[in-house]
Amino acid sequence: MLLQGRYRLIKRIGKGGLGKTFLAVDEGQFPPIPCVVQELLYETLKSFEQKAQQQQELGKHPQIPALLSYFQQEQYFYLVQEFVVGTNLAQVVEEEGVFNETQVWQILADLLPVLQFISDRHIIHRNIKPKNIIRRIPPNPKGEANLVIVDFSAAKIVTEVDCLTTENSIGSPEYAAPEQTTGKAVFASDLYSLGVTCIYLLTHISPFDLFDIANSCWVWRDYLINKGHKQQDTKHLRLGKILDQLLQNIVSQRFQSANEVIEAMGMEVKSQKSKIVSQNFPWQYSHTLTGHSAMLSSINALAFSAQGNILASTNDQKNINLWNLNTQKVLASLSGHCQAVKSVAFSPNGKILASASDDKTIKLWQMETLTEIYTLLGHSHAVKSVAFSPDGEILASGSWDKTVKLWNVSTGVQICTLAGHQLHVSSVAFSPQGQILASASYDRTIRLWQISCQKLKNCPCYTLLGILSGHTWAVLTVAFSPDGKILATGSDDNTIKLWEVNTGQLISTLVGHSWSVVGVAFTADGETLISASWDKTVKLWRVSTTEEIVTLSSHTDSVSAVAVSQGQLIATGSKDKTIKLWQLVE
Template sequence: MGIDCPPVTGRKILLLQGRYRLIKRIGKGGFCKTFLAVDEGQFPPIPCVVQELLSECETSKTFEQKAQSLEELGKHEQIPALLNYFQYQQHFYLVQEFIAGRNLAQVVAEEGVFNGTQIWQILEDLLPVLQFISDRHIIHRDIKPENIICRTPPNPKGEANLVIVDFSTAKIVTEIDCLIADNNIGSPEYAAPEQTIGKAVFASDLYSLGVTCIYLLTQIPPFDLFDVVNNCWVWRDYLTTKGNIWQQETKNLRLTKILDKLLQNVVSQRFQSADEVMQAMDIKSKSQDLKLPNPLWHCSSTLTEYSVVSSSVNALVFSPEGNILASTNDEKNIKLWDLNTKKVIASLLGHSQVVKSVAFSPDGKILASASDDKTIKLWDINTLTEICTLPGHSHAVKSVAFSPDGQILASGSWDKTVKLWNVNSGAEICTLTGHQLQVNSVAFSSQGQILASASYDRTIRLWQINSQTEFKNCPCYTLLGILSGHAWAVLTVAFSPDGKILATGSDDKTIKLWEVYTGQEISTLSGHSWSVIGVAFTADGKTLISASWDKTVKLWRLSTTEEIVTLSGHTDSVSAIAVSQVTQLIASGSKDKTIKLWQLVE
């Protein structure tokens, strides 16, 4: 689960049931050991998590009941599926789905304290899960940052990114539980007072969630956030921004009150259910409002990838003339589609790994492609041959963009840098550094003087790019500013045609609009239920198109920032978006292996 631990040592049994090979231990509690394992009974072998429960805390009957309950819980997309369970010698074993990603303890250690917006979203994502758990008469009893995994995107089911793991200490509540005290199970720093004396209730998990939140806000151990003498929490004193200033924002003041009630020592003064917390937050049902069909747009064509092994469509771009669509998928090639015949007219081969971005030069004569193989390739569209390969990045290249004059190519990489290239010579001009995490997207303004780069570090950087004739007298770039405001990774950027507005899409499910020359946030567009992976403007600059892992494409009216219509039809996450600048046509690519063309009906 993203934890670096030594391999299993000193154990006689490394292979359980003849199929589950234990690789390394990734967790240990008082009554449970957790291992990363590989299920060799599958082909190819798949990773899984094996939990070893000691007989001191389970009987055969309670273990069977717990396993049956975990099977039911595992149907929720934010809880690992239970794959198998069995008893061997003196131990009980649970085999669960492996969730790739980092736990919140790792996230805060690597990226620093969370802000109020992030904490609010954590509550939005996790409260429905806790309600789901309690509705099935189960108390988790070990909610803490280490047991909340931030799933590596994308979530194929298009739901929330956070997953609650480790149900080894979970308890099934019965009518007589109020009369019987259990062992003190859980993590003392995060356990509610009643849980420490063996009297856990449903609200105990809410208390632990509250403690988790104040730890993420401060990165201070919970024991140090509690004033024993005065019997109260003092977490505000440890905020990076002083508590009274932090609370001046209306939403943070509201969040503070919610956290305070989650952290009440007396159970009766605490929120009694996750639903009650959600009501206090005005969180509505996640089911989407039904929308009437929009008569102006329809899916005119569906382009199907013909290869059996073909998978997610990773990138799309229209040629400047609007007659060709370039697409990439997991087959490591680039396909060129004739939009008149809707047929593939060429397939460009050469990359050794998946191609993640493509861009046409302004004159349409060159296609640039960026790949996980750490290189960029330039292709001659007339001859359909490779012009050159641009090496230099030390990690996967995720985005490429041409300057409006076609003389400079920018590339963004997971090596945390942006590089500028001379298109004519293929030479590297310079490297732009400063992002703390991977760079996901780059885009030039229409005038070509400003380059925007988006990163997993939750920021967007704006760079002033000088013309090549000026390079001899001054640096090729100047950092103009850093835009901050997204709660999670920024995945995509696009400039409006006049270069005055920058649109950004994020893992936090929102699109933000920024005033380029002041760096001020104009507005936040909410409506998608999962990560926004693509944004693009129409040629007239009046409409913004966004694509999301929630399987939809949305159109927004810039003048009012209202949602115009949602284009639905893909059966899996939308993974790419492109807008023709000469025709009323939108292309969307998906993990369902198709490209859909959406036509505006005049």
């Protein structure tokens, strides 16, 4: 069978409740190269695309097969993945015999960091077993971990709703944790399956036979070769304790994370995030803004006033709410838009607030009197983003009509239109020096514009400096570093990219979110980047090293907005209808 005119299926190598797996060759390459094709059954194209994005993210880890392509053909959906040359551990134990203690220690050391990588992205594999762990042939030439976890067909992204629902049992019964067999899999379920895998490799006995149902306990030690000798080994006793805790039937008595197991083994936890969290993290949760009629719908946008004492928030109720951060109460609600407000921005002196709406208009508000100054008309579609120039004299707006417009703040007159994007413009931002404007678009690009409006005359006032390409999905948000040297962009491809503004060169791609990145912001000192994602999390990154510092996971639904004040306060807004505040504690 030939798919897409290039992927020829050779033989079926797996079958489960969610589909089939085939060994295939990619005839679109010369010479043809082997690959693995999964044929999956999904109800909707959207659910399949989410699965593909999930696999694309996971495939960035060297011990998980990379996703090469995905597509729909007739009623089936297909994932094309890297073919890993090697032997799965079920075959290894058949051919080479039971594993010794040292080999099992190595399996734990190789696979626990991968499971931590998976769970950090809110994903449960749900089918860890010897057949789905491949030992590379030949070994990794770089001396890195030699085991690869395959078959993510049963994997799922965990949401808060999952705590309230039950699914059908999935995975292999011999290796599945008790809670997984009842449709309630958790992150620790994968650790249980890893523990069962280890005792199978130590004994080459079916896990069903290693569990004493009458006494509800594991009896794997009874099947060890040279049992008496091994029980004298203190190192083996420590391995036994770790395996026993991995195999606890009650979830609360089990290891809760792979990092916990790594620490119990006496190994260093290499995850930067784990190191930082264990120290005194300087950003401390401060308050949740709730309990007002303003919070009856999800938050769309946030902005701090220049003084940092007022927070503006928008929602789908068409109004803008101004919060007094000293009292955590709404001091005023501005109404006038006839559709949802999607962006707000304060002028640098804090005297004017700009709001952009799906009603195709932008409004300027006088903060002293809380009255409307102008309604700016000109866009032919929803306006999704507004930004003031550093001197406060120009307002930029980005719209789904594919254009960016510049406005004279003093007069409300349109100065010029920046055209060139092929799809919706999602976000605009001025550099701190005011000479460059960045615009992000669903066309997967960011455009950098040189702005040179002399005395704000109605004349051509811009030059296209360059187009930044690299994101594989829509670019949703942009932000300049305080010194103007770095541009951060967030995308539907779940990544953040850092660009050197002067050259347009890509500095780094930050990977960690498991869903779209919808907001990015730098702290006032430029040392930290904050990112907000639909995966319900906010992440902090160290700009100098591009390492993830910590994940803030307090929201119960998608995070839709993030803002940072000069006074070092972070505000995050979510579809869970709340705003959360985080204060920097020196």
